[in-house]
Every structure is written in C-alpha cells, then in structure tokens.
Amino acid sequence: MPSTAAPAALRTVTRRATRGDAYGYAEVVTFPVVGMVGGGQLARMTHEAGIPLGIRFRLLSGTPQDSAALAVRDVVVGDHNDLATLRDFARGCDVITFDHEHVPTEHLRALEADGIPVRPGPDALVHAQDKGVMRARLDSLGVGCPRHRIVRDPADVAAFAAEVADADGAGADGAAQDAGFPVPVVLKTVRGGYDGKGVWVVRTAAEAAVPFKAGVPVLAEEKVDFARELAACVVRSPHGQAVAYPVVESVQVGGVCDTVIAPAPGLPDDEAVQAQEMALRIAQELGVVGHMAVELFETPDGRVLVNELAMRPHNSGHWTQDGAVTSQFANHLRAVLDLPLGDPRPRARWTVMANVLGGDYPDMYSAYRHCMARDPQLKIHMYGKDVKPGRKVGHVNTYGDDLADVRERAAHAAGYLRGTITE
Amino acid sequence: MPSTAAPAALRTVTRRATRGDAYGYAEVVTFPVVGMVGGGQLARMTHEAGIPLGIRFRLLSGTPQDSAALAVRDVVVGDHNDLATLRDFARGCDVITFDHEHVPTEHLRALEADGIPVRPGPDALVHAQDKGVMRARLDSLGVGCPRHRIVRDPADVAAFAAEVADADGAGADGAAQDAGFPVPVVLKTVRGGYDGKGVWVVRTAAEAAVPFKAGVPVLAEEKVDFARELAACVVRSPHGQAVAYPVVESVQVGGVCDTVIAPAPGLPDDEAVQAQEMALRIAQELGVVGHMAVELFETPDGRVLVNELAMRPHNSGHWTQDGAVTSQFANHLRAVLDLPLGDPRPRARWTVMANVLGGDYPDMYSAYRHCMARDPQLKIHMYGKDVKPGRKVGHVNTYGDDLADVRERAAHAAGYLRGTITE
Ligand SMILES: Nc1ncnc2c1ncn2[C@@H]1O[C@H](COP(=O)(O)OP(=O)(O)O)[C@@H](O)[C@H]1O
Ligand SMILES: Nc1ncnc2c1ncn2[C@@H]1O[C@H](COP(=O)(O)OP(=O)(O)O)[C@@H](O)[C@H]1O
Ligand SMILES: [Mg+2]
Ligand SMILES: [Mg+2]
Numbered sequence: 001m002p003s004t005a006a007p008a009a010l011r012t013v014t015r016r017a018t019r020g021d022a023y024g025y026a027e028v029v030t031f032p033v034v035g036m037v038g039g040g041q042l043a044r045m046t047h048e049a050g051i052p053l054g055i056r057f058r059l060l061s062g063t064p065q066d067s068a069a070l071a072v073r074d075v076v077v078g079d080h081n082d083l084a085t086l087r088d089f090a091r092g093c094d095v096i097t098f099d100h101e102h103v104p105t106e107h108l109r110a111l112e113a114d115g116i117p118v119r120p121g122p123d124a125l126v127h128a129q130d131k132g133v134m135r136a137r138l139d140s141l142g143v144g145c146p147r148h149r150i151v152r153d154p155a156d157v158a159a160f161a162a163e164v165a166d167a168d169g170a171g172a173d174g175a176a177q178d179a180g181f182p183v184p185v186v187l188k189t190v191r192g193g194y195d196g197k198g199v200w201v202v203r204t205a206a207e208a209a210v211p212f213k214a215g216v217p218v219l220a221e222e223k224v225d226f227a228r229e230l231a232a233c234v235v236r237s238p239h240g241q242a243v244a245y246p247v248v249e250s251v252q253v254g255g256v257c258d259t260v261i262a263p264a265p266g267l268p269d270d271e272a273v274q275a276q277e278m279a280l281r282i283a284q285e286l287g288v289v290g291h292m293a294v295e296l297f298e299t300p301d302g303r304v305l306v307n308e309l310a311m312r313p314h315n316s317g318h319w320t321q322d323g324a325v326t327s328q329f330a331n332h333l334r335a336v337l338d339l340p341l342g343d344p345r346p347r348a349r350w351t352v353m354a355n356v357l358g359g360d361y362p363d364m365y366s367a368y369r370h371c372m373a374r375d376p377q378l379k380i381h382m383y384g385k386d387v388k389p390g391r392k393v394g395h396v397n398t399y400g401d402d403l404a405d406v407r408e409r410a411a412h413a414a415g416y417l418r419g420t421i422t423e
Numbered sequence: 424m425p426s427t428a429a430p431a432a433l434r435t436v437t438r439r440a441t442r443g444d445a446y447g448y449a450e451v452v453t454f455p456v457v458g459m460v461g462g463g464q465l466a467r468m469t470h471e472a473g474i475p476l477g478i479r480f481r482l483l484s485g486t487p488q489d490s491a492a493l494a495v496r497d498v499v500v501g502d503h504n505d506l507a508t509l510r511d512f513a514r515g516c517d518v519i520t521f522d523h524e525h526v527p528t529e530h531l532r533a534l535e536a537d538g539i540p541v542r543p544g545p546d547a548l549v550h551a552q553d554k555g556v557m558r559a560r561l562d563s564l565g566v567g568c569p570r571h572r573i574v575r576d577p578a579d580v581a582a583f584a585a586e587v588a589d590a591d592g593a594g595a596d597g598a599a600q601d602a603g604f605p606v607p608v609v610l611k612t613v614r615g616g617y618d619g620k621g622v623w624v625v626r627t628a629a630e631a632a633v634p635f636k637a638g639v640p641v642l643a644e645e646k647v648d649f650a651r652e653l654a655a656c657v658v659r660s661p662h663g664q665a666v667a668y669p670v671v672e673s674v675q676v677g678g679v680c681d682t683v684i685a686p687a688p689g690l691p692d693d694e695a696v697q698a699q700e701m702a703l704r705i706a707q708e709l710g711v712v713g714h715m716a717v718e719l720f721e722t723p724d725g726r727v728l729v730n731e732l733a734m735r736p737h738n739s740g741h742w743t744q745d746g747a748v749t750s751q752f753a754n755h756l757r758a759v760l761d762l763p764l765g766d767p768r769p770r771a772r773w774t775v776m777a778n779v780l781g782g783d784y785p786d787m788y789s790a791y792r793h794c795m796a797r798d799p800q801l802k803i804h805m806y807g808k809d810v811k812p813g814r815k816v817g818h819v820n821t822y823g824d825d826l827a828d829v830r831e832r833a834a835h836a837a838g839y840l841r842g843t844i845t846e
Contacts, residue, residue, distance in 0.1 A: 031787075031805070047494075048475065051471040052471065052744075052802070053803065054791075054817065055495065056807075070479065071470075071480075072494075073496060101657070161777055263437050325799075340795040340796035340799065342795070343800045363453055364454075365454055372757070372765070373763035376749070378765075380476065382454070384454070
C-alpha cells in the first residue's frame with residue numbers, strides 16, 4: 001500500500017525527477033516508465049524482463065488481445081501509424097522504444113521534437129526500417145554486403161544480374177539458361193518485410209515483375225551462396241557503453257528462423273571477434289541505442305557479409321533468456337534507460353533456441369504437457385497467441401554441454417508442439 | 424490479432440475444455456487461468472514466471488498499487504476476507520492459489536464446494552496458517568520440533584518454562600534468575616504473524632503477558648539454541664509428483680530473512696537428504712500442492728527441528744530465479760496446474776540471495792544504477808514498492824564458484840540499496 005505519510009511526489013514508483021523538499025533532498029530520481037510500441041511477443045518478453053528491474057512498462061498495442069497486451073498492466077490500444085495516438089501514449093512515458101520497425105520515421109521525429117526520448121532514435125532506426133538506406137550506409141562504412149542495387153523494373157534486374165554474373169565469371173553459363181537471368185537475383189521490398197515476406201528469388205524477367213506490384217522501392221541483391229547464416233547481437237546505451245553477445249548460428253527454414261545455436265559451432269575465434277567488432281562499430285556509427293541484431297551470411301571461404309539490421313530484441317537473441325547472464329530483453333531496457341549494461345556472457349557451453357510454429361491443430365496444451373514431462377530442463381516460452389499454421393507462437397530453449405543432445409531436445413520439443421513429431 | 428475465422432471457443436488462449444466441432448476435434452483443452460489471491464511481491468514474481476508458460480494470470484489485490492497489481496493485466500481489487508469478492512474473483516479462474524496465508528479457511532472450503540480447485544487446499548493450508556495445528560500434526564507424524572505447548576496465560580508459560588528447564592537439567596541455574604523463568608520461552612500467536620511480527624522471546628511473567636493481548640491463541644516453544652537456520656523447499660503436484668530443491672541456509676536479522684545461501688555451506692550430504700526427505704514426506708502427508716518451504720533449525724549436534732511451514736513461494740526460494748533450472752515460481756504454477764514439474768537442480772556452484780530492505784532514503788534509483796555498474800552479473804529484483812524503513816522492497820541474487828565473492832557481492836548490493844553501505 002502506498003505510504004500515506006510521504007508526499008505523493010516522493011513515492012518510489014513515480015515518474016520523472018522531482019524535488020523532495022519535505023525530506024531535505026536536493027532531487028529524487030525515481031523509477032521510470034518505458035513505453036513500448038507494438039504488442040507482439042518481443043514486447044511481452046521485454047515486459048517480463050522489466051518486472052525484476054522494477055521499471056513501469058507501458059504498451060501501445062493494436063488490439064487488447066495482442067501477445068504482450070495479455071500480460072501488461074498499462075496498455076493503450078491504438079494505431080502506431082497515427083501521430084495523435086503516439087503523442088497521447090508518449091505523454092505517460094520517460095522513454096519510447098519498439099517491438100517492431102513499423103512506426104513512420106516522421107512520427108518519431110515529431111515525438112523527439114516534443115521532447116520524448118525515442119530509443120533507438122529515428123536516424124538510427126531508419127537503417128532497420130529501410131533496406132535501401134541500410135545498404136547505402138553500410139557501403140559508406142566499408143562493411144561487407146552482398147552486391148546490391150535499387151532497381152526500378154525487370155529490365156534493371158536483368159542488367160543487375162548480368163553484371164553480377166560478369167563479375168563472378170558466370171556469364172557464359174547463365175546465358176544458356178533458357179532466356180532467364182545468368183544468375184538468380186534476390187529482390188526485396190525496402191520497407192515492411194519480415195520473416196521472408198517481402199523477399200523473392202527471381203530467375204526471369206517475368207518473375208522479377210512481381211515485387212514491383214507493391215509500389216514500394218525494390219532492392220536487388222546477388223544471391224549469396226552462403227555456408228550458413230550467423231547473427232552478431234550487441235547492445236548499446238546512449239552514453240556509449242556497449243556489450244556483444246556471442247555470435248550465433250541461425251538456421252532458417254522457408255525464410256523463417258527455425259533454430260539458433262549459441263555460440264555458432266566451429267566458428268573460429270578471430271572470425272567471431274571480427275563479427276562482434278563489426279556489429280559494435282555499426283552500432284556506434286549509426287548511433288544505435290538498445291539491442292541490435294546484425295544478420296550475417298558466412299561465405300564458404302570464411303568471410304561474413306551483412307544481410308540486415310534489426311534494432312530491437314530479435315529472434316536470434318531469444319536464447320539469452322536462459323543461456324546468458326543478462327537477457328537481450330533486460331539489456332535492451334537497461335540501454336534505453338541509459339543504465340549500466342548487464343553481462344552478456346553465456347551461462348552454458350551450448351544453448352539452442354527452436355521456434356514453435358503453429359501447426360494444423362489449434363490447441364497446444366496437451367503437447368506442452370507432454371514436452372514438460374519428457375524434458376524437465378526444457379525452457380518453454382509461449383506467446384499467448386492463437387495458433388495459425390506457420391505462425392510463431394512460442395519458442396523453446398535448451399542448454400548443456402553436449403551439443404547433439406541440446407539440439408535434439410530443442411528440435412523435439414518444437415516439433416512436438418507444432419505437431420510434426422508425434423513420437 | 425485474434426483469428427476472425429476460428430470460433431471463439433477454439434481460440435488457444437481461452438479457459439476450460441471446449442468442444443471444437445467446427446474442426447472435428449473431440450475436445451480442445453486450452454491454456455488455463457490461474458487466480459492468485461494477494462498482490463504482494465510473491466504474486467508479482469509468480470506472474471513473471473507465468474508469462475513464458477503462456478498461462479493467464481488473474482490477481483486479487485488489496486489495492487491497484489500493490490506490488491503485483493503494477494505488473495499484471497487482469498487485476499481484481501478487493502478484500503480476500505470477503506467471500507463474495509473471492510467468489511466473483513474465482514469465477515474467471517481454473518485454479519486458485521495464494522501469495523499469503525490469510526484467506527479464512529472457511530472461505531476456501533466454500534470455494535471448493537463451488538467446484539473451484541483451491542491449491543493448496545484448505546486441509547493442507549491450515550498447517551501454514553495456524554502454528555498450533557502445524558505443531559500438533561508434525562507431532563503426530565513424529566517430525567522433530569522444538570518442545571511446545573498452547574498456553575492460556577503467563578502462569579501457563581511459567582509452568583512450560585519450568586518443564587523445559589527440568590528436561591534440560593537447567594532448573595537450578597534458572598531459578599536464581601531474578602524471579603524470571605528458568606529458561607527463555609518463545610511465544611507466538613498461532614495465526615497472522617510474518618517476518619517475526621507475532622513472535623516474542625520472554626523471560627518473565629510480565630513479558631509473557633504481552634502476546635495474549637491480541638486475543639489470539641498463543642503457542643509457547645522452547646528457545647532452540649540453534650547453530651543456524653536452514654530451509655528445505657519442495658514442490659508437489661496434485662497427482663503426487665514432487666521435487667526437492669537443495670537445502671539452503673537462511674540468515675535472519677531481527678526476525679527478518681537477510682541472506683539465503685544455496686546450498687547450505689558445509690551441510691553433510693546425509694543431513695541434507697534427510698531434510699529433503701522429511702520435507703517431501705510432510706508435503707505428501709499433508710496433501711500439499713504447490714511450493715512448500717520447511718523452515719528448519721539446525722542444532723549444534725547436527726539434528727534438524729522444524730520451525731514452521733509456508734505453502735507458497737517463499738523468501739528462502741528466491742535464489743532459484745537465477746540459481747536453479749526451474750524457479751520456485753514456475754514450479755509453483757506447474758504444480759497448481761498439475762503440469763509436470765521442472766528440474767529443481769542448481770545452475771551454479773553457489774547462489775546467494777540478499778533481501779533489500781527500505782532505508783531512510785525514499786529513492787533507490789541512483790543506488791540501483793550504481794549497483795548495476797559495479798557488478799554487471801548482479802541480478803536485481805525490485806518489487807515496485809514504496810520505500811519504508813525495514814520494508815522488503817526487493818532482493819538481489821548473485822552466483823558463482825567462489826562463495827566468499829558471491830556473498831560479498833550480494834551483501835554489498837543489498838547494503839548499498841538500503842543505504843547502509845556507501846562505499
Ligand atoms: N542476398 C541474399 N542471398 C541469399 N539469401 C538471402 C539474401 N537475402 C536474403 N536471403 C535469405 O532470405 C532471408 C530473409 O531475408 P531478409 O532480408 O533477412 O528478410 P526479412 O526482413 O524478412 O528477415 C534471409 O535470412 C536469407 O535466408
Ligand atoms: N523456538 C524457537 N527458538 C529459537 N528461535 C526461534 C524459535 N521460533 C522462532 N524463532 C526465531 O524467530 C524467527 C521467526 O519465527 P517464525 O515462527 O518463523 O515466525 P514468522 O511466521 O514471523 O516467520 C525464526 O526464523 C527464528 O529466527
Ligand atoms: Mg532477416
Ligand atoms: Mg518464519
């Protein structure tokens with residue numbers, strides 16, 4: 001119960017610095033309110049991480065039934081595309097951060113002009129919102145990327161394919177390919193994609209026509225023949241403190257993250273350190289605040305190329321909830337509040353995360369019970385979402401000394417929950 | 424967003440088993456709603472543990488500003504002593520459990536009669552509510568306890584003291600003690616106490632008069648000259664699965680838990696196993712469901728005597744949040760839902776919990792920032808409560824291989840947050 005003796009402005013959990021003259025203190029700085037835009041699972045898990053931190057968490061959610069909205073006390077239901085809604089929401093907050101990249105850049109600038117700290121700020125966030133802006137900036141920093149170009153029509157794509165083939169010495173071969181491009185090209189809408197939506201691999205002018213239909217600028221990239229995908233995750237605070245998590249391997253199935261292995265098996269130390277340093281450098285150059293995932297392609301000859309940037313908690317960091325001293329969610333909150341960051345080091349030799357996708361059966365509760373019985377060490381993270389085929393509805397984490405065992409346990413649980421393993 | 428195509432009864436997150444004829448399934452068992460009575464920090468941390476489990480958490484809180492109420496979506500504000508309020512609250516829940524022991528036993532029986540699962544049930548819970556009932560039952564089970572008796576007045580206490588002294592052969596010595604009792608006696612109100620409130624050590628008839636003033640029955644106990652206090656925590660589910668956490672040492676200062684060390688340093692294996700077996704046996708005999716802490720006295724000659732029982736998450740189990748594979752909070756939820764229990768084993772060689780008590784300074788935010796900077800591995804758990812001198816407002820957990828270091832880090836952070844260490 002609130003103290004009746006203390007003046008209201010001195011209650012521990014109030015926002016904003018206040019004067020505490022009654023006690024003779026010059027200034028009392030109190031526990032802040034973090035506002036997160038977006039009601040998905042990332043916000044849900046950020047709230048979970050914020051409870052022990054003692055901060056207040058405020059949510060702007062599209063509906064009252066969104067994943068995070070089911071678990072948070074202070075929920076504003078509204079549209080993140082509407083500036084008036086955002087302003088109303090921000091009034092109760094000490095800082096604004098994000099569950100997704102979809103808030104229009106100009107709205108973020110308006111909030112900043114209102115004096116609300118927006119973290120990451122619009123100048124950083126735009127590199128996670130717009131793949132064209134991101135590529136241009138990484139080029140200027142000399143960071144290795146797939147060859148790329150903004151394209152306007154299928155003819156542009158064909159020209160780009162020819163150039164790539166030329167540079168790779170693959171021209172002759174490709175020209176024989178049945179009036180198709182000499183090499184396949186990856187096309188991406190620069191904004192709005194996720195989980196592979198907004199990404200196409202095209203081999204002909206006809207196929208290349210599809211992405212342009214959305215009316216969004218399109219980025220063409222060489223199709224990298226990568227050995228595997230990695231992710232380097234870092235967290236940076238406004239005053240410049242930064243930490244790097246171990247580099248992980250991220251296994252995608254059908255454009256969706258399926259499994260993450262921490263640390264990436266067999267990755268040479270110097271390659272790992274290079275990837276971490278690169279991620280830290282990008283965070284600094286772009287002025288990132290909070291968690292950033294740098295999605296990477298590892299080439300067969302051991303180089304890394306940047307695929308894309310995400311400036312928020314990210315699927316490739318879910319393993320940290322059970323596998324690191326400080327989770328990505330806790331560190332994201334600490335960063336946006338400019339608090340000292342927590343130790344990012346792993347707690348186990350190996351940690352594996354496997355996403356739980358919805359299957360054909362709308363209920364998971366019996367499968368969930370079975371998984372708990374089979375593996376008492378399993379860490380299940382459900383998002384409270386309706387099951388729809390292919391939708392991310394949860395994930396599991398496993399950890400231990402034996403990678404094969406740790407992988408098997410994660411894959412089994414995720415498969416069983418989805419219904420693809422019945423045992 | 425909720426699917427508009429699926430009938431409402433089939434949404435994953437709804438309560439109760441429902442028929443799903445539209446999909447042709449015989450029955451869909453869905454994620455349940457757990458109702459917790461009491462808005463304190465134990466409910467707050469249980470909610471935190473329930474988020475990844477995907478369950479819905481409903482809270483009955485005395486005020487909208489209670490520790491848990493600040494973090495939970497679904498809060499009913501009301502009085503747990505009022506049966507109509509409890510009934511209203513329970514209507515939305517699949518099971519009812521507790522943050523404290525203060526709900527009247529007859530109300531719990533009424534809820535059970537309404538068909539609501541109450542876990543732990545009233546027949547078990549009464550042993551944590553009433554120290555007299557608890558002592559009588561442990562006697563009948565042959566479990567070692569301090570000598571004790573229900574007393575009606577100071578004369579009764581004097582007679583009890585004489586008997587204890589006699590049995591200990593301390594009579595002659597004590598009789599010389601200035602018209603006082605030959606040995607000190609511990610008096611406890613049988614109901615309503617916590618954190619040492621409701622416990623007195625008395626040496627004279629005048630002192631012994633005080634506890635009777637509350638009008639509650641009083642239990643007299645010999646004052647055990649213990650070497651230290653231990654706690655054996657177990658979790659049991661309705662179908663009888665049970666797990667035991669490592670036995671911990673609990674250091675009390677002024678009747679309040681100050682530090683918990685897991686596992687209890689230097690405790691011989693056979694003594695630890697005996698204590699665990701005793702706790703498991705008590706849980707079974709009493710039909711406990713959920714987490715139970717058995718508070719113990721270790722005598723100088725290596726026996727253990729039961730001090731009291733708590734049937735809910737307990738301060739001596741807070742270390743499990745960061746130090747065990749499955750926390751007491753997650754396992755309490757799994758137990759009350761009759762889900763398979765999680766692994767109780769420790770993740771680190773040593774884990775230390777230190778309570779953060781309020782100091783004279785009403786704000787903790789700057790101290791909190793300092794502690795994070797000093798120790799990036801520190802795990803802080805704040806309860807969102809107003810600071811009042813001596814009030815439990817949070818705790819910290821530390822872990823590692825070197826006990827002295829782990830203890831120092833926990834003690835430093837707790838002392839710094841309280842303001843007793845300024846460095
Ligand atoms: N240039 C590329 N070469 C090869 N594969 C690619 C390329 N770009 C994307 N991909 C594949 O498509 C996936 C999704 O692409 P990405 O740009 O990360 O889109 P999203 O924003 O949907 O995550 C990547 O994880 C990778 O598997
Ligand atoms: N019989 C006893 N002998 C010695 N110390 C005792 C005895 N009973 C209680 N104490 C001390 O008082 C503390 C609080 O007593 P307890 O019965 O656990 O009350 P509470 O319900 O407030 O926790 C114990 O942790 C112990 O330190
Ligand atoms: Mg991607
Ligand atoms: Mg006690």
